[in-house]
Amino acid sequence: MTRQQHFGWFLARGFGPHGWGHPYLDWNYRWTSPGLYQQSVRDLEQAGLDLLIIEDAPSLGSASTIDLRVRQxxxxxxxDPLLLAPYLFAATQHLGIVPTVNPAAYLPYTAARQFATLQHLSGHRLGLNVVTDTGSARHFGSAPxxxxxxxxxxAEEWLGGIRDLWRSWDDGALIADPTPTADRPQGRYADGTKLRALRHRGEYFEFDGPLNALPFTEGEPVIVSPGGxxxxxxxxxANSDVQLALAxxxxxxxxxxxxxxxxAALERGRNPADVTVLFAIQPVLVGSAEEADRLVAASANxxxxxxxxIAERQSSDLETDLTSLDFDAPLDLGVFGDHVSRGSIARLVGSHDVETTPLRVLLASMARLGRxxxxxxxxxxxxxxxxxIEDLGENADNDGVLFWGDLHPVTVHRMLDELVPILRRRGILRTEYNPGGLRANLRDF
Incomplete structure (x- = not known):
């Protein structure tokens, strides 16, 4: 029996210059204005996707790679994708919006209050992609x-503290009953005796509660994480509702x-079914098998x-200038600092023997396409x-996939125009949403 799956979109280049370096730049969308993104998220919602995850990196990286990162x-x-989120919520009714957030950039109390506000304003459609980008740390204080x-x-202490603040209003604290009584002619809004005076003194953060924001009626913001x-x-x-998976x-x-x-979920006392695992995929869709064969052949050399x-792009992702290395010598993994994503390094190396394979071969392998x-x-x-997608759902119990790309309307339509009808005819893609926000839609099958 065909399994319905969850689908999302991963905005891989973040809230940046969409269209740059592509012919569709001449559509004349302004990447700094919300219209481009609002048009695209309406299409994602029409297609039945569950959520949009917006990548982010607060830093331009180290001095040695800044030019490589901004040149193209x-x-x-x-x-900041968090500030784009309200415009996307205003353009949609059901789609979950998941900006990337870095615990180094937000004090827990401020974060808990801002995220709670967006959760209410959006109808409980906020998600948070929690990353641990240590390369940005120097922008947020003097700590090593x-x-x-x-x-x-x-990050675990930060998120636990935020959740404690969200839960500092106990059940029954919010009354919101305007009915007059003899002793309260204006009714009663809240019971202050049921607000907990939280006091957090941890290894990385210190703050007090309770939180000056309402509790949630449809659950807390969905937590996403990408670490492999x-x-x-x-x-x-231990913490995530959605895992952004690369495999x-x-x-x-x-x-x-x-x-x-x-x-890992069982080890932390959670139900494994509470974690939706979505695998990222960046397909190149064409009109015929013959066209696909031509593209693959053209990429072979x-x-x-x-x-x-490829080296310039990898230098940006890895915050390490690969262009200055000898392409004809093996890659020394010692050039990467502790802050560099292990997953990003693994994608560069692939299945090659890193001790004997020239860097040129690693880079060329990333340029080659397959069928x-x-x-x-x-x-x-x-x-x-x-x-x-159907095979992975039936034979690997896959929860679903994340389409990886920019959010330009041209990209969205190239990916989804033909695919959505096929998935729906096969019963793999939803045709309608349920009430209750993002969390409800991730748990509805």
Whole structure:
């Protein structure tokens, strides 16, 4: 029996110069204005997607990579996705909006109050993509940069503190009854004896409660996390409602990844079913199998200019200038600092022997495309992509996928115009939403 799955969109380049470097820049959308994004999220909602996750990095990176990041607007500039969220909520009724937030950038009390406000304003459709980008730490104070696992420890304390603040209004604290009584002619709004004077004194944060914001009627904001390391998966198992997963899209890899998430959830006393695992995918959809074959063949031998472009983009993602290295020598992993994502390094290395494989080969491998039809890549027709998604749902119990790309209307329509009808005809994609906000829609099947 065909399984219905969850679908989302991962805005991979963040709230930045959409269209730059592409022919559709000449559509003349202004990336600094909300109209481009509002048009696209309406289309995502019409398509039946559950949520939009907006990547972010507050920093332009180290001095050695700033020019690489801004030269082609690959890693910056980026505006704050949290401030874009209200415009996207105003344009939609059901779609969940999930800006990326960094615990280093928000004190817990301020964060809890701002996020609570957006949760109410949106009809309980807010999500938070919690990242531990330690490279941005210098922008937020004089504390030393934390190592990879310690950054997760801080994030866990931060999120736990925020949840304590959200829950500092006990059941029955909010009354909101305007009915006059003999002793209260104006009714009663709240019972102050049921607000807890929270006092948090932790390793990384100190703050007091209770929170000056209303409790939630349809649940707290949905927590998303992207980490694929052992500590990152542990954080997801303990805290996350959605895991943004990166793994090969075959049944064995997906089952293995899901098993690790579920084990982490069980270890922290949670029901594994409470974590929705969504695997990111960046397909290249074309009109025919013949066209797909031509694209794959053309990518087989990338030229030097293509390899250099890949190096520049990877330098941005890895906050390490790969262009200054010897492309014909093996990559020394010691060039990467502790703040660099282990998952990003793993994507660069792939299945190669890093000790013997020249950097040029690693970069060229990232430029090569493969076919959906034979499992070697993600170039193919909408029907072939639907086949893959359906197979993963039936044979790997996959929860769903995240389409990876920018949020330009051209990109959205290229991805979804033919795919959505096929998925709906097969019963894989929802045709309507349920009341109750994002959390309810993630739990409705």
């Amino acid at each position: 607007a690959f890693g910056g500039p980026k505006h 940069v934390l190592a990879h696992d310690a950054a997760y420890d801080r 390391s052992g500590r990152g998966l542990g954080f997801a198992g 090969p899209l075959d049944a064995a890899s997906i089952r293995n990844y899901r098993a690790r998430i579920h084990a 990338p030229d030097d200019a293509t390899v250099l472009t 959906l039809s034979d499992g070697s890549g993600f170039v193919g027709t909408a029907s072939e992509l639907a086949d893959l």
